[in-house]
Structure formats: C-alpha cells, structure tokens
Amino acid sequence: GAVVSQHPSWVICKSGTSVKIECRSLDFQATTMFWYRQFPKQSLMLMATSNEGSKATYEQGVEKDKFLINHASLTLSTLTVTSAHPEDSSFYICSAREYRGTYEQYFGPGTRLTVT
Amino acid sequence: DAKTTQPPSMDCAEGRAANLPCNHSTISGNEYVYWYRQIHSQGPQYIIHGLKNNETNEMASLIITEDRKSSTLILPHATLRDTAVYYCIAKIQGAQKLVFGQGTRLTINP
Numbered sequence: 001g002a003v004v005s006q007h008p009s010w011v012i013c014k015s016g017t018s019v020k021i022e023c024r025s026l027d028f029q030a031t032t033m034f035w036y037r038q039f040p041k042q043s044l045m046l047m048a049t050s051n052e053g054s055k056a057t058y059e060q061g062v063e064k065d066k067f068l069i070n071h072a073s074l075t076l077s078t079l080t081v082t083s084a085h086p087e088d089s090s091f092y093i094c095s096a097r098e099y100r101g102t103y104e105q106y107f108g109p110g111t112r113l114t115v116t
Numbered sequence: 117d118a119k120t121t122q123p124p125s126m127d128c129a130e131g132r133a134a135n136l137p138c139n140h141s142t143i144s145g146n147e148y149v150y151w152y153r154q155i156h157s158q159g160p161q162y163i164i165h166g167l168k169n170n171e172t173n174e175m176a177s178l179i180i181t182e183d184r185k186s187s188t189l190i191l192p193h194a195t196l197r198d199t200a201v202y203y204c205i206a207k208i209q210g211a212q213k214l215v216f217g218q219g220t221r222l223t224i225n226p
Contacts, residue, residue, distance in 0.1 A: 004159075032212060043203075044160065044216040093159045095214070103210050107152075107159035 002028050004096050006108035013084055013115055020080045021111045023094030029074035030096035034105070035067075038091040050077045084115040117215055118143040118206035125221045134191040136220050138204030141185040148209050149180060151189045153200040154219070160203065163189065167209075194224045 003026040013019045023033055031052045036044040048069050050056045056069035068080040077096075081088055095107040121139040128134040140149065150165040164171055164178045166187075171178045177190040191198055203219040 006159075034212075034214070036216075043218050044154075046213060046215060049212055091157070095159070097212070104162065105214050106162065110157065110159045112157070 002096070002098050002104070002106040004094065004106050004108040006092075006094055006111050008111060009109065010112040011114070013113070015085055015115055016083055018080055018082045019084060019113060020078055021092055021094075021113075023077045023079070023096070023108055025075045025096040025098070025106075028096070028098045030077075030098060031074060032097040033071060033077040034095045034097070035069060035077075035079050036093040036095070038093060038110075044093060047079075081113065084113070086115045089113055089115045117208070117211070117213070118147055120204045120206055120217055122202070122204055122217065122220045124218065125223070127223050127225055128191075128194050130196060130224050130226050131193055134194040134198065134222060134224070136189040136191075136202050136204075136222060137186065138189070139186045140204070140206045143184055143206045144208075146208050147206045149178065149184075149187050150205045150207055150214070151176070151178065152203045152205065152214075152216075153198075154203070155197075155200040160216075163202075194222075196224050196226060198222065199224045 005024045007022045033050045035047045038044045047062045048056045048058045050069045050071040052071045058064045071077040093110040095105045151163040152160040154160045166178045180187045201219040201221050
C-alpha cells in the first residue's frame with residue numbers, strides 16, 4: 001500500500017526558533033499533499049493544501065508567513081514553523097493524495113512538536 | 117461536504133462485533149462515505165468507503181441505508197488494537213479536502 005513518512009517524529013525547540021518537518025510519499029508520486037494540526041483530545045484541523053510546483057493554499061485563520069510550506073518535488077513537502085511559540089506545540093500530520101483509479105489520501109505518522 | 121454526526125464514545129467487548137453509527141442526512145448523491153481511524157499518537161488510517169452499496173474489505177464492513185442518510189461501520193471481531201477514534205466523512209470522490217469531525221472514540225474492553 002501507499003506509504004507516507006514524516007521526519008522527525010518528534011522535535012523540541014526553543015521559543016523563537018524555526019523548525020522544519022518533512023513529509024515524503026515513499027512509493028508513489030503525490031501532486032497534492034496536505035498538512036493538518038491536532039491539539040490534544042481534538043480532531044485534525046486542515047492547515048493547508050500543497051500542490052507540487054505551486055504555492056500552497058491555506059485554510060482560513062492559518063498564517064501563511066508563520067507556516068511555510070514548500071512542495072518542490074512529487075514526493076516531498078515541507079512545513080516550516082517559523083518563530084515558534086509554545087502555543088504552536090501540537091501534533092502535525094501530513095497526507096498525500098494518490099490516484100489509483102480514484103483519488104485516495106494516505107497519512108503520515110505525524111510529528112510531535114514541543115516549543116519550550 | 118455534508119455534515120456527519122457520530123456518538124462521541126462507544127465501548128465494545130473484545131471478540132464482539134463493534135457497530136459504529138454515522139448520520140449524514142444531508143449527503144448529496146455524489147458524496148461517498150469514508151471511514152478513517154486514528155490510533156493514539158498516530159496518523160489516520162483509511163478503513164473503507166462506499167457510495168450506496170454495502171462494502172466489505174479485510175478490515176471492516178460498511179452498511180449504508182437505502183436512503184443514504186446514515187451508515188454503520190462494522191468491525192466483526194474487535195480486538196484491543198481496534199481501540200481508536202473512528203471518523204466518518206462524507207466527501208465527493210476526487211475532492212481535494214478531507215475534513216475531519218470529532219469522531220467516535222471506540223474502546224475495546226478485555
């Protein structure tokens with residue numbers, strides 16, 4: 001089946017620094033990837049849609065200058081949290097869309113970000 | 117996408133069938149019903165999807181009512197590893213976004 005990986009699986013950073021999270025589709029090409037954020041005991045919230053070779057589309061209320069998304073290849077999308085603050089601490093999950101007669105989404109294992 | 121309504125939590129005994137309901141009374145004719153689950157601290161896992169016919173795969177069965185206003189996900193022989201949050205989502209196949217509701221927290225008890 002389709003596999004999506006994320007790196008790192010967890011990261012701790014200091015307030016004010018930036019951190020990059022990678023999302024890779026391992027055995028398929030993904031023209032579209034998605035980034036979600038999940039706070040404890042809450043559901044996943046879609047942050048942005050990332051299309052290869054073009055600018056990401058952000059959901060309402062998500063700061064595009066704070067959450068930089070780059071989708072430079074068909075197998076890699078990155079999310080950079082800039083000038084991180086403790087309130088950015090969350091579980092970040094990416095997904096990638098594959099066409100197999102129909103479009104299906106496959107999710108990565110998530111990245112736990114803690115900002116101290 | 118049509119709104120879906122699920123009970124916030126359910127319990128089931130290990131080895132029994134777990135039946136998870138979902139209401140989607142405003143679903144449109146071209147929207148599919150998708151089920152995902154999320155085990156604690158992991159990414160969501162696709163389970164099954166269907167349009168109007170009942171579907172079965174190695175993980176579960178999906179029963180959709182004839183009027184398509186509700187559906188039930190059935191895990192035929194629940195195990196402790198099936199403890200997770202289960203999400204029912206109505207989505208046009210091919211639509212980009214997958215929007216998650218609150219889901220049902222299913223606990224399988226020994």
